[in-house]
Amino acid sequence: MKLATIKTDKRDGKLVVVSKDLSRAAAVPHIAQTMQQALDDWEKTAPLLRKAAAALEAGDIEGVFTFDSEAAAAPLPRAYQWCDGSAYLSHAELVRKARNAEMPPELYENPLMYQGGSDKMLGPRDPIVLADESWGIDLEAEIAVIVTDTPMGVRKSAAPGHIALVTIVNDVSLRGLIPGELAKGFGFFQSKPSTAFAAVAVTPDELDDAWDGAKLSLPLQSWVNGERLGLPNAGEDLNFDFAALIEHAAKTRELGAGTIIGSGTVSNRERAVGSSCLAERRMIETIDEGAPKTPFLRFGDLVKIDMLDNAGRSIFGAIEQRVEQYSPV
Amino acid sequence: MKLATIKTDKRDGKLVVVSKDLSRAAAVPHIAQTMQQALDDWEKTAPLLRKAAAALEAGDIEGVFTFDSEAAAAPLPRAYQWCDGSAYLSHAELVRKARNAEMPPELYENPLMYQGGSDKMLGPRDPIVLADESWGIDLEAEIAVIVTDTPMGVRKSAAPGHIALVTIVNDVSLRGLIPGELAKGFGFFQSKPSTAFAAVAVTPDELDDAWDGAKLSLPLQSWVNGERLGLPNAGEDLNFDFAALIEHAAKTRELGAGTIIGSGTVSNRERAVGSSCLAERRMIETIDEGAPKTPFLRFGDLVKIDMLDNAGRSIFGAIEQRVEQYSPV
Numbered sequence: 001m002k003l004a005t006i007k008t009d010k011r012d013g014k015l016v017v018v019s020k021d022l023s024r025a026a027a028v029p030h031i032a033q034t035m036q037q038a039l040d041d042w043e044k045t046a047p048l049l050r051k052a053a054a055a056l057e058a059g060d061i062e063g064v065f066t067f068d069s070e071a072a073a074a075p076l077p078r079a080y081q082w083c084d085g086s087a088y089l090s091h092a093e094l095v096r097k098a099r100n101a102e103m104p105p106e107l108y109e110n111p112l113m114y115q116g117g118s119d120k121m122l123g124p125r126d127p128i129v130l131a132d133e134s135w136g137i138d139l140e141a142e143i144a145v146i147v148t149d150t151p152m153g154v155r156k157s158a159a160p161g162h163i164a165l166v167t168i169v170n171d172v173s174l175r176g177l178i179p180g181e182l183a184k185g186f187g188f189f190q191s192k193p194s195t196a197f198a199a200v201a202v203t204p205d206e207l208d209d210a211w212d213g214a215k216l217s218l219p220l221q222s223w224v225n226g227e228r229l230g231l232p233n234a235g236e237d238l239n240f241d242f243a244a245l246i247e248h249a250a251k252t253r254e255l256g257a258g259t260i261i262g263s264g265t266v267s268n269r270e271r272a273v274g275s276s277c278l279a280e281r282r283m284i285e286t287i288d289e290g291a292p293k294t295p296f297l298r299f300g301d302l303v304k305i306d307m308l309d310n311a312g313r314s315i316f317g318a319i320e321q322r323v324e325q326y327s328p329v
Numbered sequence: 330m331k332l333a334t335i336k337t338d339k340r341d342g343k344l345v346v347v348s349k350d351l352s353r354a355a356a357v358p359h360i361a362q363t364m365q366q367a368l369d370d371w372e373k374t375a376p377l378l379r380k381a382a383a384a385l386e387a388g389d390i391e392g393v394f395t396f397d398s399e400a401a402a403a404p405l406p407r408a409y410q411w412c413d414g415s416a417y418l419s420h421a422e423l424v425r426k427a428r429n430a431e432m433p434p435e436l437y438e439n440p441l442m443y444q445g446g447s448d449k450m451l452g453p454r455d456p457i458v459l460a461d462e463s464w465g466i467d468l469e470a471e472i473a474v475i476v477t478d479t480p481m482g483v484r485k486s487a488a489p490g491h492i493a494l495v496t497i498v499n500d501v502s503l504r505g506l507i508p509g510e511l512a513k514g515f516g517f518f519q520s521k522p523s524t525a526f527a528a529v530a531v532t533p534d535e536l537d538d539a540w541d542g543a544k545l546s547l548p549l550q551s552w553v554n555g556e557r558l559g560l561p562n563a564g565e566d567l568n569f570d571f572a573a574l575i576e577h578a579a580k581t582r583e584l585g586a587g588t589i590i591g592s593g594t595v596s597n598r599e600r601a602v603g604s605s606c607l608a609e610r611r612m613i614e615t616i617d618e619g620a621p622k623t624p625f626l627r628f629g630d631l632v633k634i635d636m637l638d639n640a641g642r643s644i645f646g647a648i649e650q651r652v653e654q655y656s657p658v
Contacts, residue, residue: 011369011585040340078409078585079409080407080408080409080447080448081446081447081448083446083518086515104513106513107513110513112513112514112515113515113518114444114515114516114518115443115444115445115446115516115517115518115521116444117410117412117444117582118409118410118447119409119410119584119585119587119588120582120583120585129481130581131481131482131581135581151657151658152458152460152655152657153460153655153657174581177581182514182515184433184435184436184439184441185441185511185516186415186441186442186443186511186516186517187443187444187514187515187516187517188444188515188516189412189442189443189444189578190577190580190581191581192444193581193582194582248519249518251519252459252460252464252503252506252519252520252522253446253449253522253523254449255448256340256407256448256449258448259448326481326482328480328481328482
């Protein structure tokens with residue numbers, strides 16, 4: 001089934017089931033008012049939501065309306081936890097190569113993961129509002145999963161059973177602020193402003209053969225101002241799948257229902273497929289031509305991220321965000 | 330006024346007003362069911378909660394019961410954001426001195442802050458449950474504030490107006506996991522398991538002259554197995570007050586209602602007042618005696634953190650947690 005959150009005057013919006021072709025939706029307040037409520041009681045709500053989704057496909061449900069990503073919030077407009085990995089090491093290898101450094105071998109064994117801010121998640125059409133272009137505004141196209149309650153110490157083998165939903169993400173990053181923050185040693189903070197999500201999150205069965213239980217093998221497409229940035233396959237060159245990322249996240253703590261786990265920027269070693277962030281394209285330019293030439297995002301730029309199924313239909317709805325200058329109120 | 334969350338069969342518990350002497354409480358479901366609900370609509374709920382708190386003091390409210398920290402969850406049993414600073418640089422100076430390193434001068438101008446996990450906050454009597462003593466289990470006694478909606482780019486001068494509540498925290502840390510995580514560059518993750526909170530969060534006016542709008546000038550007391558660890562004054566040797574920490578946190582994003590901002594381990598340069606974490610005591614032992622002698626926490630150990638007002642009464646209720654070994658279910 002496919003689920004989304006429609007914006008309302010409430011902070012957490014309104015949970016809806018969405019048709020497979022993303023054309024129609026219906027609210028399900030008798031099952032759960034919000035996505036978080038559904039996830040808090042997933043064993044009970046998931047079967048009921050599946051029935052509602054089937055009824056929507058069959059045209060046998062009340063209150064159907066035309067679905068539009070424009071009206072959608074992030075699936076979780078605010079979440080209790082956002083853990084973002086860096087699972088495609090070809091990305092990290094390029095970072096190192098661009099500065100002539102060695103890859104620390106332990107990165108191949110132990111996932112990189114940072115704790116992200118989750119009090120405000122952007123919807124698929126929400127602008128990226130920031131005060132300063134010189135911060136080096138970048139997109140990062142990623143895959144994310146949303147988990148149910150997951151016990152501390154969960155093993156890789158048991159982790160896939162906790163994956164409730166899958167979606168795609170734009171992990172907005174401020175490249176100019178990252179070196180200073182990482183040098184201080186406490187990780188990302190100001191360099192990771194609000195993250196954006198596609199409108200729709202889907203149960204793994206919606207992904208058919210493209211989902212193997214812990215990774216999603218389809219191209220993740222991204223564009224800047226209509227020009228293709230990349231379409232790397234999210235199932236290739238992945239050093240850590242979601243089972244490994246969940247095991248890592250849960251080593252010293254349980255993960256509460258609704259925890260979102262991100263893959264990090266999707267990146268393939270095959271250069272012909274392009275990149276999922278401008279920083280990576282700039283590193284390749286540095287390696288090949290001695291200096292970066294693609295600029296970071298500027299006010300007015302339009303970012304688009306989408307994933308199509310094998311029949312060419314958008315699975316989650318596209319993320320389409322314009323970069324805007326912040327004016328303090 | 331003083332507020333707390335009582336554990337129920339619901340994840341977010343039940344909001345209560347608590348008497349100034351922490352002896353009695355009453356639920357206020359007609360105002361807000363949960364702490365987060367109250368914070369989401371603070372302008373409207375705060376005056377009503379103040380009336381309820383006044384009625385509780387006057388003995389003029391229904392459903393009064395005996396208040397007990399044992400029955401309390403964290404004020405926010407799960408929160409949308411937890412940003413923890415490191416505002417007492419005497420702590421960082423000791424870290425550097427113990428390894429004969431220089432303090433980077435920018436640390437005096439730009440606060441250290443990490444994004445913490447907030448999907449599960451521990452109540453004041455919840456055990457610290459971890460799988461492995463060799464991870465170097467430590468307490469960190471801190472002050473924290475809970476803010477209302479705070480705009481991006483808020484200035485230090487406007488930040489205190491967004492502080493709704495103040496409380497105390499045990500930011501449990503795994504010292505053995507920190508060096509490896511920080512070396513990877515993405516900050517703390519596994520080394521910061523669930524954080525614990527005192528039962529009661531109070532509005533700043535409850536702190537009288539000890540609160541200057543952005544810092545709390547009272548000793549924060551901590552003990553391990555009944556032996557005093559320290560009682561540094563949280564208003565002294567503070568390089569960044571909560572106004573500065575909020576300004577830092579909000580530089581590139583708004584802060585959602587219920588965001589918790591921590592001070593970092595309270596630490597004074599005056600050694601006679603002791604420390605707020607074992608790591609600091611061990612650093613002092615290393616500087617003075619060449620090697621640490623105080624061990625980190627072991628299974629069965631009891632941690633206590635409390636703050637008393639000038640009349641010797643506990644303001645927030647004590648945090649009292651036993652360290653327990655995790656047994657996977």
